[in-house]
Amino acid sequence: LSLSQLNDVQSGMFSSRIKRFVIIDCRFDYEYEGGHISDAINLSEMADVDKALLGASDLPEPSTSENGPAGGKTVLIFHCEFSAKRAPTTAKHLRNQDRLKNVGAYPNIHYPEVYVLQGGYAEFFKSFPVRC
Template sequence: MSQPIRLLDKMRMKVEGNLHQPDKQHEDGCARSGISSSPLTQLHGKRTEQADGHQSSAQKKRKHSNHGNWETDQRQLYNLRWLSCLQEVDVKQIPDSEERVLIGDFSKACILPIEDGKHQDLKYISAHTVSALLLGEYEHVIHDYVIVDCRYPYEFNGGHIKGALNLYSEEQLISTFFSGQRSPRPRKRCRVIIFHCEFSSERGPKFCRSLRRMDRNANVYPNLCFPELYILKNGYKEFFQEFATFCEPRGYIQMHHKDYREELHMIRRKVRLVAGQRRRKGLFQMANGH
């Protein structure tokens, strides 16, 4: 006499049966190969039919209910696979996404060639690329650019890239790029901003992230006023070593130079003091557009 089959066994047999049945047209759009029903599957089907004869009406009702839930779960699984396939296709259709990184508002690929750098969330460019920018080799695609030197004033005065702005505090960053009561609107013209410090390891990346954070707070995502931000890889030190002719004056003063220790401590104390006052008074509301 046949023994009743547990619900778990029936669901397992159902899964095995689907794996051996010929495939129909799936909603997920992904290619699958059809496999004919095996004798083992047929045997499971006969055992299931025999077990049905010994089940009560309540057991059969529970069986059909669980079977319906299992089919619903399978359809949801197919839909997830279908969405995954669509997402993969969309990513591949983005122009140049495999070779270059998208700018901050995801509207296009970066114009300048990207280098590997210390921080994965930032986009680095080489000293050679900056020199090419200064020579006008990108003027046909870049309408405007700003080089932000984040070093302290005594470093900047000892030698800097021609045309660079010296911004070493977040207050200066706000007053330069968000000077009015209203924050600047996103531009259609291409504007590139390049940050650097002595080695582009701390101060440059810090201010680059600060500007991006202010820009995000001032706009509706993903719109940005300054979507194309870069870091000069290895900072002013490497640039001066390779392209001193683009520096004025032609010099390089280290941050920890022994002749400027007192000035370094004074500037750091001032920056910390002003930053504390800004946090207490909520001056970041200016960056939020209020």
């Protein structure tokens, strides 16, 4: 996901298609506390990601990107400092766990819309400091 696309999502530009978006900051707690993207949640451990996203009581109904719920999609946006290691690894972990949880409903999963922010927090802060 590009920096400007995240800014557009936060601005509500896609609100007719996106019911909910979750920005997941995969950095360590001290990095998050030093500054973070507005509305981001800090999930730096895989177990926390599993619990918060796949253990939630309000999980989205399994679907594909093409046949998402009528009320709009839930979009997950992962990032770390540069989105080079932690965010892609965590996003891949979430996708794998989601697939395992929905093995009998293939190709449907709870979160078909999973993105990694290009350039991570470092670039987003440079481009959109007002959103941090």
